Amino acid sequence: MSHVAVENVLSLDQQFAGLDLNSADAHGAGIKGRYIPPHLRNKEASRHGYPRCQYPAVDVYKGYGDWWSQRNDSNFDSGHGGNGYINGMNDDHDSRMNGYDRSGYGSRGSGRSDRGFYDKDNSGWNSGRDKDAYSSFGSRGDRGKGSLFNERGSGSRRTDDRRQDGFDGMGNRSDKSGFGRFDRGNSRWSDDRNDEDDWSKPLAPNDRVEQELFSGSNTGINFEKYDDIPVEATGSNCPPHIESFHDVTMGEIIMGNIQLTRYTRPTPVQKHAIPIIIEKRDLMACAQTGSGKTAAFLLPILSQIYADGPGDAMKHLQENGRYGRRKQFPLSLVLAPTRELAVQIYEEARKFAYRSRVRPCVVYGGADIGQQIRDLERGCHLLVATPGRLVDMMERGKIGLDFCKYLVLDEADRMLDMGFEPQIRRIVEQDTMPPKGVRQTMMFSATFPKEIQILARDFLDEYIFLAVGRVGSTSENITQKVVWVEEMDKRSFLLDLLNATGKDSLTLVFVETKKGADALEDFLYHEGYACTSIHGDRSQRDREEALHQFRSGKSPILVATAVAARGLDISNVKHVINFDLPSDIEEYVHRIGRTGRVGNLGLATSFFNEKNINITKDLLDLLVEAKQEVPSWLENMAYEQHHKSSSRGRSKSRFSGGFGAKDYRQSSGAGSSFGSSRGGRSSGHGGSRGFGGGYGGFYNSDGYGGNYGGSSQVDWWGN
DNA sequence: AAAAAAG
Numbered sequence: 001m002s003h004v005a006v007e008n009v010l011s012l013d014q015q016f017a018g019l020d021l022n023s024a025d026a027h028g029a030g031i032k033g034r035y036i037p038p039h040l041r042n043k044e045a046s047r048h049g050y051p052r053c054q055y056p057a058v059d060v061y062k063g064y065g066d067w068w069s070q071r072n073d074s075n076f077d078s079g080h081g082g083n084g085y086i087n088g089m090n091d092d093h094d095s096r097m098n099g100y101d102r103s104g105y106g107s108r109g110s111g112r113s114d115r116g117f118y119d120k121d122n123s124g125w126n127s128g129r130d131k132d133a134y135s136s137f138g139s140r141g142d143r144g145k146g147s148l149f150n151e152r153g154s155g156s157r158r159t160d161d162r163r164q165d166g167f168d169g170m171g172n173r174s175d176k177s178g179f180g181r182f183d184r185g186n187s188r189w190s191d192d193r194n195d196e197d198d199w200s201k202p203l204a205p206n207d208r209v210e211q212e213l214f215s216g217s218n219t220g221i222n223f224e225k226y227d228d229i230p231v232e233a234t235g236s237n238c239p240p241h242i243e244s245f246h247d248v249t250m251g252e253i254i255m256g257n258i259q260l261t262r263y264t265r266p267t268p269v270q271k272h273a274i275p276i277i278i279e280k281r282d283l284m285a286c287a288q289t290g291s292g293k294t295a296a297f298l299l300p301i302l303s304q305i306y307a308d309g310p311g312d313a314m315k316h317l318q319e320n321g322r323y324g325r326r327k328q329f330p331l332s333l334v335l336a337p338t339r340e341l342a343v344q345i346y347e348e349a350r351k352f353a354y355r356s357r358v359r360p361c362v363v364y365g366g367a368d369i370g371q372q373i374r375d376l377e378r379g380c381h382l383l384v385a386t387p388g389r390l391v392d393m394m395e396r397g398k399i400g401l402d403f404c405k406y407l408v409l410d411e412a413d414r415m416l417d418m419g420f421e422p423q424i425r426r427i428v429e430q431d432t433m434p435p436k437g438v439r440q441t442m443m444f445s446a447t448f449p450k451e452i453q454i455l456a457r458d459f460l461d462e463y464i465f466l467a468v469g470r471v472g473s474t475s476e477n478i479t480q481k482v483v484w485v486e487e488m489d490k491r492s493f494l495l496d497l498l499n500a501t502g503k504d505s506l507t508l509v510f511v512e513t514k515k516g517a518d519a520l521e522d523f524l525y526h527e528g529y530a531c532t533s534i535h536g537d538r539s540q541r542d543r544e545e546a547l548h549q550f551r552s553g554k555s556p557i558l559v560a561t562a563v564a565a566r567g568l569d570i571s572n573v574k575h576v577i578n579f580d581l582p583s584d585i586e587e588y589v590h591r592i593g594r595t596g597r598v599g600n601l602g603l604a605t606s607f608f609n610e611k612n613i614n615i616t617k618d619l620l621d622l623l624v625e626a627k628q629e630v631p632s633w634l635e636n637m638a639y640e641q642h643h644k645s646s647s648r649g650r651s652k653s654r655f656s657g658g659f660g661a662k663d664y665r666q667s668s669g670a671g672s673s674f675g676s677s678r679g680g681r682s683s684g685h686g687g688s689r690g691f692g693g694g695y696g697g698f699y700n701s702d703g704y705g706g707n708y709g710g711s712s713q714v715d716w717w718g719n
Numbered sequence: 720a721a722a723a724a725a726g
Contacts (some may be wrong), residue, residue, distance in 0.1 A: 337723065365725050388725040419723060513721065536723055562722045583721085 199309045202253045202355035213351050214260045229268055235464035239275040242266065248275050250303035253356045258299070261351055267292035267598070269468045273442075274300045282463035283442045284412070284456060286471040289593020290569070290600075293444045294348050294410070301332050301406045301442075302352050305381065310357075311403070327397055328376045330361075330383035332406035333433075335424070337414040339364040339386055339540065340547055341567040345410060346384040358382055363399075365389045366540030373398050387415075387423035394431060401433035405440060409459075411566045412443035413452045413586065421455070428459060437461040446593060447472040447586035473625055474589055478596035478604050480628040482619065485607040490579055491523060497577060497605060498529060498557065505574035506550060509559045510591050512580035520579065521559045531557035534564055565591045573597075578606035585618035608634070616641055 231241075242248050245258055245266055266274065269287035276283050277300035287293055310331070334349075336342040346362035353360050361380040363372045365388050372389075376398055383390075383399065393399040407428065409415045415424055433439060441459050448456075448471050457463075474480070485493050494509065501507055511517045514535040521533035532546040532555040543563070549555040551570055558564070559579075565587055573595045582588050588606075595602025606619075620638045623630045 339724085369725090386724060388723095390725095392725055414723085423724075565722090587722095 196357075197309045199306045199357045200251050200253070202256060203357065205355060209354065210260065213354055227268070229469045231268065231272060231469075232467040233272055233276075233464060235281070236462065238464050239279045239281070241272040242275050243271060245274075245299075248278055248300075250274075250278070250299060251306050253306050253354075254299055254303045254352060257352045257354050260354070263295070267296070269293055269466070270296040270299070272466050272468065273297065273444075276464050276466065277301065277440070277442060278304065280304075280440055282436070282440060282460045283466060284448070284453065284460060284463055285442070285444045285466040285468075286448045287444070287446060287466075287468040288473060288475045289446045289590060290475060290477075290597025291446075291468065292598060293446075294345055294569075295352070297334075297408050297410075297442050297444060298345075298349055298352050301408070302349070302356070302358060302382070304406070305331055305358055306356055310381070325377050325379075327400050328361075328380040328383075329400045329403045330380050331358075331403060332382040332408070333390075333401065333404050333427075334382070334384045334408040334410060335387060335390070335415055335427070336384065336410045337386070337420065337566060338563050339366060340534075340543065340563070341410070342384045342386050343544075344567065344569060349382055349384060353382065360384065363389045363393055364540075365392075366543075369393075387420060387427060391423060391426055394427070401427070401431055404433050405438075407433070407439050407441045407459075409441075409443045409456075410445075411590075412445045412456060413448045414445070414566060416452050416455050424459075447589050449586065470625065472586065472589055472622075474592060474622060475596050476626055477600065478592055478602045478626070480592060480623055480626060481603070481605045482608050482623070482631055482634060483605060484609060484631070484633060486609050487611070490607055491520075493607065494520075494524075494577065494579060495527065497575070498524075501575055503556070504553070504572070505556065506553065506570065506572050507557050507575045507577060508550075508564065508570075508573050508594050509557060509577045509579050510565065510582070511559060511561060512582065514561055516580065517559050517561050524557060524559070529557055530555050531559060533559040535561040536563050562587060562591075564594070568594060569597060570594060571597075571600075574602060576602065576604040578604070581606050581608060581612040581615055581619075583614055585615060585622060588615065588619065589622070613637070613641065 233241075243266075245255065245263070250258075267287075269285060269291050273283060273285050273287075273293075273296040277297060285293070285296070287296075334342075334345055336345055342362050342364045346360055349360040358381040359379040360382040361372075361376050362384040363369075363376070364386040369389070369392070373393075373396075376383075376393070380399075385393075390399065394401070409424070414420065427433065436459055441461070441463070443456055443460070453465075483493070498507060509520065511520055514537045517533045517535045521531055524531045532549050534543050534546040534550075538546070546555070546558065547564075547568075547570075550558040553572070562582070565582075567590075576592050576595045578588070578591060582591065592602075592604035592606075595604060608619075616634065617638045620630060620634055623634075
């Protein structure tokens with residue numbers, strides 16, 4: 001999770017100009033001619049070195065564009081979709097930097113990592129030079145504690161009230177002087193007491209750690225884009241949302257670390273979730289991918305832990321003397337569905353725990369448990385875990401949840417679905433964790449099917465339901481494309497997409513099976529592409545290495561299964577390709593959410609064919625809601641499907657319904673029932689309905705795509 | 720029938 005607020009309000013077009021999607025036709029789109037599938041082209045080129053962009057001009061995106069732009073409304077043509085996308089895919093040169101300049105990012109100079117845009121020197125907090133600023137700041141915090149933290153738990157404090165007690169000054173503290181401004185003389189708390197139970201004061205800074213934690217790049221962001229998103233917050237006495245991190249009291253440690261992460265403004269979900277959590281309310285929160293959910297729970301939870309101190313857990317440890325270390329009693333538990341996501345949340349927690357007494361830990365399967373145990377024994381106050389390894393740790397007596405006051409289910413709908421629910425109940429209900437109502441429970445996800453919401457209530461008490469945007473909707477910062485591609489054509493088409501992608505962009509390719517991931521990675525590798533893959537059958541070491549190679553750009557193409565669909569925050573993912581579409585719409589939402597994060601723009605291309613009929617309607621609805629272009633064939637298919645079988649709503653029967661691919665093709669393959677809603681585009685269209693207009697036209701022109709109807713040799717799951 | 724998550 002990374003985000004930084006940007007002052008500029010950028011239109012979508014402007015943002016596109018700032019991405020790699022902008023450069024003028026380079027070598028990609030110039031030549032129009034017969035389409036030659038990549039594997040029939042100059043194979044020699046791919047043998048030597050790096051074939052990307054070396055292929056003769058391929059007009060894929062031109063075709064793509066024709067097809068997209070033949071919509072009647074012209075705003076698509078002139079807007080971001082038409083030119084930006086099509087041209088941009090061909091090459092990227094250095095359009096990003098130019099784009100930044102053009103769109104008001106000029107002051108950032110070198111683009112993403114340049115800090116000139118921000119406060120160059122984030123006050124005494126940053127460098128640690130100004131220790132005085134610190135202790136004085138500490139005293140201010142304690143003043144707050146006297147009038148504020150003692151009230152904790154007394155019920156209905158309003159955020160407004162809390163701002164009266166001396167914390168207002170933080171509101172303007174964006175400059176260096178801010179940190180040192182507070183009464184240096186008043187140090188009776190911070191210096192004299194030196195109380196280990198007072199966790200609200202920052203520990204000494206550490207340049208090395210600070211460098212490690214905060215040197216990571218931060219991408220630009222445009223929150224304003226989200227500002228008109230409808231927000232639904234239901235539940236009794238819902239606390240008012242905040243507009244600034246300073247509108248609520250989170251204490252000096254959190255505020256300092258917010259500065260270090262260069263977050264300047266809360267995202268919409270943070271604006272709403274933070275005060276709710278600070279008020280100790282249970283929460284079920286739904287917010288779009290890439291909208292800052294992780295910080296939305298980490299900030300208020302950690303701030304409460306800092307304010308309240310270790311409490312019972314520490315007493316317990318003390319009473320158990322040196323043996324107390326053997327079993328750790330975290331104050332907060334965050335559960336995540338994949339190991340890599342757990343690690344990512346842990347890394348984020350480390351940032352906000354910097355200079356605090358809170359020690360975050362992470363445990364997950366596939367890694368050396370002895371090492372994890374040793375790390376736990378050094379102290380664990382906030383634990384991030386995947387369920388299986390946590391249960392293991394609990395059964396080994398290494399973790400006790402007796403004092404766990406804060407429970408977070410990240411990707412909550414996944415954590416409560418069939419595969420995980422028993423383990424979650426084992427952890428939350430059948431052990432020593434405080435019951436709901438005593439602990440505070442928070443759930444976050446971008447998707448939250450109704451039936452899972454109902455299930456989730458088992459774990460919540462008097463909760464607030466928060467939805468930022470419609471539940472399950474996608475960010476409008478993601479341009480979504482759906483293309484009809486038969487199984488046999490997928491690889492060829494994928495190569496075209498990859499060849500048209502800028503070298504600096506990361507492309508994430510999703511497949512449905514582990515086997516498929518291996519096969520596709522192998523194929524791409526032999527075609528000379530720098531790619532890697534991640535799936536659940538690979539060793540944990542390999543998984544983490546693959547993710548690292550991808551993140552760092554050494555392997556700008558990552559082939560992945562569902563393991564990478566949720567939560568992973570990888571900057572610079574410009575393109576998500578659903579080589580295989582998933583079978584449910586939630587998975588789709590999460591997958592494409594790996595791009596277009598925190599105000600950046602992204603592109604998602606999905607290969608659709610007769611195997612994906614089960615997702616037709618949900619996909620259509622999603623595209624419409626996200627204001628995306630909808631291929632007419634998809635509309636027609638949804639229509640057909642609707643009238644073929646009575647509506648089953650969104651049921652679990654994703655694979656049932658007696659609506660097989662074969663049936664479908666018989667009923668519509670001739671094209672007649674597929675009467676194109678755009679009429680005039682029918683020449684050369686008959687046998688290529690799937691490609692929709694322009695694309696199909698050229699794709700079929702050399703006969704290559706003529707066999708579009710041919711079924712692949714493999715069955716539904718590739719076996 | 721798949722992926723994921725303990726070993």
